[in-house]
Amino acid sequence: MELAFGKMGGLIPTVIQDERSGEVLMLGFMNEEALRATRESDEVHFFSRSRNKLWKKGETSGHVLKVKDVRIDCDADAILVRVEAIGPGVCHEGYRTCFFRRLGRDGTAVVAEEQTFSVEDVYGKGAE
Amino acid sequence: MELAFGKMGGLIPTVIQDERSGEVLMLGFMNEEALRATRESDEVHFFSRSRNKLWKKGETSGHVLKVKDVRIDCDADAILVRVEAIGPGVCHEGYRTCFFRRLGRDGTAVVAEEQTFSVEDVYGKGAE
Numbered sequence: 671m672e673l674a675f676g677k678m679g680g681l682i683p684t685v686i687q688d689e690r691s692g693e694v695l696m697l698g699f700m701n702e703e704a705l706r707a708t709r710e711s712d713e714v715h716f717f718s719r720s721r722n723k724l725w726k727k728g729e730t731s732g733h734v735l736k737v738k739d740v741r742i743d744c745d746a747d748a749i750l751v752r753v754e755a756i757g758p759g760v761c762h763e764g765y766r767t768c769f770f771r772r773l774g775r776d777g778t779a780v781v782a783e784e785q786t787f788s789v790e791d792v793y794g795k796g797a798e
Numbered sequence: 799m800e801l802a803f804g805k806m807g808g809l810i811p812t813v814i815q816d817e818r819s820g821e822v823l824m825l826g827f828m829n830e831e832a833l834r835a836t837r838e839s840d841e842v843h844f845f846s847r848s849r850n851k852l853w854k855k856g857e858t859s860g861h862v863l864k865v866k867d868v869r870i871d872c873d874a875d876a877i878l879v880r881v882e883a884i885g886p887g888v889c890h891e892g893y894r895t896c897f898f899r900r901l902g903r904d905g906t907a908v909v910a911e912e913q914t915f916s917v918e919d920v921y922g923k924g925a926e
Contacts, residue, residue, distance in 0.1 A: 671899070671907040677847075683811040685822055692820025694813055697876040709903055719805075741897035742907055744889050748825040750897045761872050769869035769878045771799070775837055779799040779870055 674747040675702055681717060684749040686727075686760070689738040695760045696768040698727070700749060712737045714751055731792045733757035758787040802875040803830055809845060812877040814855075814888070817866045823888045824896040826855070828877060840865045842879055859920045861885035886915040 675682060681699040688695055698716035700708065703724055707715040711726075714735035718725040728734030739752040759766040763785075770783035803810060809827040816823055826844035828836065831852055835843040839854075842863035846853040856862030867880040887894040891913075898911035 678806075683825055685813050685825060687822055694815055694822065694878050697811055697813060697871065740901040741910070742899050742901050743825065743896040744891050744893075744898070745896075746907070748896070749901070750822050763872050765872075768871040768873075768876070770872070771870050773868040773870050773877070779874070782869070 671742070671746055673702075673705070673742065673749075674745060677747050681719075682747060682749055684716070684751060686714060686735060687750060687752050688755055689752040690754070693767055694769055695735075695753070695755060695766070705749075708737060708751070709740075714753060727760070728756065731757065731762075733760055733792075735760070762789065762793065764789045764792075799870070799874055801830075801833070801870065801877075802873060805875050809847075810875060810877050812844065812879060814842060814863060815878060815880050816883055817880040818882070821895055822897055823863075823881070823883060823894070833877070836865060836879070837868075842881060855888070856884065859885065859890075861888055861920075863888070890917065890921065892917045892920075 673682060680701045684698050684700045686695045699719060701717040704715040704717045714727045716725050716727060734756050735753040737751055738754055741750040761768040764787050765783050766786045770781055771779040772782040773779050801810060808829045812826050812828045814823045827847060829845040832843040832845045842855045842865060844853050844855060862884050863881040865879055866882055869878040889896040892915050893911050894914045898909055899907040900910040901907050
């Protein structure tokens with residue numbers, strides 16, 4: 671079964687789920703190189719669209735994602751990686767999950783989770 | 799907070815998670831119309847890239863996805879919808895989740911879940 675990297679210009683949307691809690695932590699994109707690096711290191715790598723390069727999740731924060739299980743969907747155009755998330759959270763805004771905002775019916779987004787770490791402590795002063 | 803529909807030509811990758819079990823069921827794409835239809839009906843709609851049109855999940859099978867919670871990620875370029883999944887499964891191949899194949903280290907994919915319904919019974923004879 672060939673992964674459908676061609677559908678989105680070489681990228682496949684990849685869901686990261688905490689293996690123990692079941693919480694969906696983030697969504698990123700893998701290209702073939704990122705998938706290879708992920709399998710070889712057992713730590714999640716993505717292709718960063720904004721920086722246009724391979725990106726190991728946690729390379730700055732230390733909050734790496736240890737691979738426990740890799741699934742592909744029926745059309746082989748989406749990946750699900752179940753992980754052990756090292757550290758207090760994956761989100762650069764200081765939350766366990768990047769999906770910490772609830773979208774209301776009126777289109778407004780409100781924070782629905784507790785912050786779990788200090789952004790300044792982890793990413794340095796002046797970090798967003 | 800504006801959703802970043804512009805990043806991917808009007809589409810936002812959307813993760814569907816079973817609210818009770820935590821299982822990740824599928825990944826689809828929403829455009830603004832699909833998100834609006836989802837909010838108005840409380841049933842998940844996607845934009846079908848292959849058919850190039852709005853698509854209500856379950857319109858053929860009856861296996862609709864009832865919206866329980868909608869989250870957006872920190873960059874507002876991914877959506878997570880927690881749902882009550884009506885029926886025995888969301889996958890057109892007869893499984894509870896579309897992520898029923900495990901990807902091995904050698905790149906081979908093997909079925910890792912039990913089939914939960916007959917594709918022929920639900921989608922009709924000759925259906926894939």
